[in-house]
Amino acid sequence: MNGISQMWKNISGLWSLIVGLKITGKYFVCPQVTVHYPRKTVDNLSTFRGPVELVASDNDPTKPKCIVCLQCAGACPSGCLTVAAKPAPKPTAEEIKAKKEAEAKGEKVKKAAPKELGTFRYDFTLCSLCGTCVDTCPVGSLQFSSDAYLASRNKEDFVYDLLARLADQAKGIKSGSSQSKE
Amino acid sequence: MLHTEREYSKLIAGDFYTHHMEPGPDDRTMILNMGPQHPSTHGVLRIVIEIDGEYILRAEPVLGYLHRMQEKMGELKTYLQYMPNMGRVDYLHALAWNWAYVGAVERLGGIEVPERAQYVRVITTELNRISSHLLWWGAFLLDLGAFTPILYAFDDREKILDLLQIPTGSRLTLCYFRPGGVVNDLTKDFIDGLREFIPHMRSRLPMYKGLVTDNIILRKRVEGVGIITEETCRRYGATGPVVRGSGLAYDVRRAEPYSVYDKFDFEIPTDKECDAMGRYNVRVAEIEQSLRIIEQALDAMPDGPHMVKGAPKVKWKAPAGESYFAVEGARGKIGVHVVSDGSNTPYRVKLRAPGFCNMSLFAEVARGVLIADAVAILGSLDLVIPELDR
Structure with missing residues (x-):
């Protein structure tokens, strides 16, 4: 008796295969859910956090907002940012003289011009896209780009010069296709 | 000689x-x-x-082929700089690790988390749990020789990843939580998408049942295979679906509720069969429970800031002391123990990975079984190797 019930259980279990095949058949005729990549691309990349890029200041699209405080470079867990200011122009002899005279008179001396960004190198091969630099920047000069399609045979292609990239963007050259390379 | x-x-x-x-x-x-x-x-x-x-x-x-010194890295990076590591310990349920670590840091520094951020954490972590279970579901069946289920699972998982990308910006190695809150607030896009996704996922569950769970070939393959008794689970410290598949309703969300989990009404699925099928059933049932939690959290989510004012900065110095925080991950109890000596880097970070304990009992359970069954047992434990090795 036990053997018969076991056999019946096995045979009735075969029905589950038909149920499964019915589902397979149903989905076989459904429209495709995948995107054929090179011919089509997805459209939800606006929220994607791709490689970091500089934000242009409000009045000059070629100049970044950056104030060269170097906090981002210190905050990065993997040290992928190299930031340096332009060397300040050496004051000419006349300027020094004028400054000394002004100091002697007790006038207020004009402060040196604010530091200007000289290099902003970003090594994407080290970056883990955690966003610590973006969170840290006090003036909001860093943002994530939405470049998702990155491929190269050269490691050096992923060491970006972000200043040159910003200049390209200001000229209207699409970033991503013409990343300025070191 | x-x-x-x-x-x-x-x-x-x-x-x-x-x-x-x-x-x-x-x-x-x-x-x-x-x-x-x-x-x-x-x-x-x-x-x-x-x-x-x-x-x-x-x-x-x-073990040890994927050892990356995650714990040592914790001693070298500052509290915030260690965050990206958490997405890489268990890449399938990254947000649970995010939470365990920020929870430990918050407890250490006495940082209050805004109410809204708590709900955002619950919603995103549960969503991440579903995606993790879906991937396990597909991969487990792939181990057993059923190829197509993983394609169905990835279809749904893709929708979750698209949703999670909106607030977090990434799809796999999420780095979304910070001590004191979360990076971005939930947008309307995300909430609308999630409200659409919940009924969609519910409608898919009967399909999964018909396609796979009831399938006689699968049942013959996993029923009665890999019996893990409750006592074995206790001896090895197994947690998560492994222990719940052995009939013990242990869930950190219920046993020691953290954040706002005590406000939600959800069940802890268990299975008395103790076999691979039991663990399978528990995980599939957990998908439904996670959907329930998300629904309740969406309804109850208050307005407000998503980050506390004066949240720790990168060079933040934690007060001296130690703290431990445990959360329920997709694989079990995730614990992070942080010891601080008052400087801006932790003195010691200890990561308690559930997969390690769950894997330890494999040596005992696999004794005397067929090689093909060992594959089924290994799959039913849901191991993520980077988590074992850390």
Whole structure:
């Protein structure tokens, strides 16, 4: 008796295969859910956090907002940012003289011009896209780009010069296709 | 002096671990490596097995192929700089690790988290849990030789990843939580998408049942295989679906509720069968429970800031002391123990990975089973190798 019930259980279990095949058949005729990549691309990349890029200041699209405080470079867990200011122009002899005279008179001396960004190198091969630099920047000069399609045979292609990239963007050259390379 | 060919071959073949597995007195048994490159280990787990024909006499898991010194890195990076590591310990349920770590840091620094951020954390973590279970579901069946289910699972998982990308910006190695809140607030896009997704996922669950769960071939393959008794689970410290599949309703969200989990009404699915099918059923039932939690959290989510004012900055110095925070991950209890000496880097970070304990009992459970069943048992434990090795 036990053997018969076991056999019946096995045979009735075969029905589950038909149920499964019915589902397979149903989905076989459904429209495709995948995107054929090179011919089509997805459209939800606006929220994607791709490689970091500089934000242009409000009045000059070629100049970044950056104030060269170097906090981002210190905050990065993997040290992928190299930031340096332009060397300040050496004051000419006349300027020094004028400054000394002004100091002697007790006038207020004009402060040196604010530091200007000289290099902003970003090594994407080290970056883990955690966003610590973006969170840290006090003036909001860093943002994530939405470049998702990155491929190269050269490691050096992923060491970006972000200043040159910003200049390209200001000229209207699409970033991503013409990343300025070191 | 080498007396026999056997002693000689023992010296030149294999490594420390295979030498450790002494061959028997005769040639009936064979020492075999399963992994580190084995499709059913989903990574680089190596299991040295002694087999007699198709039966496993002994199994010895060997770890360390993916060791990345995650704990040591915690001592070298500042509290915030360690965050990206958390997305990489268990890449499938990254947000649970995010939460365990920020929870420990918040407890250490006495940081209050805004109410809204708590709900955002619950919603995103539960969503991440569903995606993790879906991937397990597909990969488990792939191990057992069923190829197509993973494609159905990835279809749904893709929708979750698209949703999670809106607030977090990434799809896999999420780094979304910060001590004191979350990086971005939930947008309307996300909430609308999620409200659409919940009924969609619910409608898919009967399909999964018909396609796979009821399938006689799967049932014959996993029912009664890999019996793990409750007592074994206790001895090894197993948690998560492994212990719940053995009939013990232990869930950190209920046992020691953290954040706002005590406000939600959800069940802890358990299964008394203790076999691979039991663990399967628990995980599938958890998808439904996670959907329930998300629904309630969406309704109850208050307005407000998503980040506390004066949240720690990168060079933040934690007060001296220590803290421990445990959360329920997709694989079990995730615990992070942070010890601070008052400087801006932790003195010690200890990560308690659930997969490590769950894997430890494999050596005992796999004794005397068929190799094909060992694959089913290994799959039913849901191991993520980077988490084991850390």
